[in-house]
């Protein structure tokens with residue numbers, strides 16, 4: 001399959017998420033583009049992989065023949081058929097990583113040959129700009145070594161943490177759907193500035209940079225967001241006046257409700 005030490009990474013399904021993950025791994029030098037092979041039924045998305053220097057094929061089993069670490073990145077409803085197709089090509093040396101939302105480890109293990117090393121990851125879209133928030137959980141036969149290798153690879157795509165599988169739906173509510181809440185907030189920040197007279201394009205850029213800077217402060221200082229927030233509040237100053245308006249609009253409770261609603265929905269969809 002592959003010479004010792006020469007990791008070959010496969011993708012069954014070559015859409016947006018697969019491309020984002022590959023781009024991060026290749027740019028960070030975690031894997032050589034020539035050592036990546038991606039499959040999809042049509043040529044629609046394969047050109048983007050070829051542009052990165054990756055190999056492509058229309059044959060899913062070929063990916064298993066050439067790669068030991070294989071990401072499954074088709075839409076979730078197609079996964080059972082794909083697993084049936086590739087199962088004869090899976091050996092004990094393979095590590096299978098499912099990206100499919102809502103397909104749990106128990107289902108994957110039932111559909112794969114017995115004792116297959118399988119892990120499940122939940123990325124979010126900013127993986128395409130290498131600032132994703134990714135969690136992953138291990139199946140029964142995947143060990144420390146497989147988890148460490150996956151974490152190292154995915155660190156090229158953003159922040160990556162191993163968690164119990166039960167956290168994956170919560171991560172979907174927090175970070176998968178969460179980017180949309182943040183876009184809404186960015187839009188509102190910018191609209192506020194436009195209302196006060198700033199040109200729209202400048203307001204949009206400054207709103208995005210404000211979110212980026214605030215996020216970086218949380219990650220780099222390790223401080224609780226509440227502490228950072230209170231540090232910005234001069235008594236009688238501008239920020240506390242603005243925050244009072246957000247509290248009147250129940251921003252915190254609303255955002256908590258949003259994470260709860262999306263988590264519950266992820267759970268429901270996973271049961272279907």
Ligand SMILES: NC(=O)c1ccc[n+]([C@@H]2O[C@H](COP(=O)([O-])OP(=O)(O)OC[C@H]3O[C@@H](n4cnc5c(N)ncnc54)[C@H](OP(=O)(O)O)[C@@H]3O)[C@@H](O)[C@H]2O)c1
Nearest residue numbers: 013014015016017040041042045073074075076099100101
């Ligand atoms: N996008 C996100 O933000 C996100 C976040 C978390 C998890 N995910 C998960 O990531 C997975 C992929 O999502 P996506 O947004 O990247 O979807 P996508 O852009 O629609 O890509 C799906 C890919 O699967 C290919 N495909 C379809 N049938 C196939 C088959 N029988 N065998 C092999 N490949 C097949 C498609 O082929 P063609 O190129 O020929 O169309 C396409 O390349 C999903 O399971 C989703 O739940 C996505």
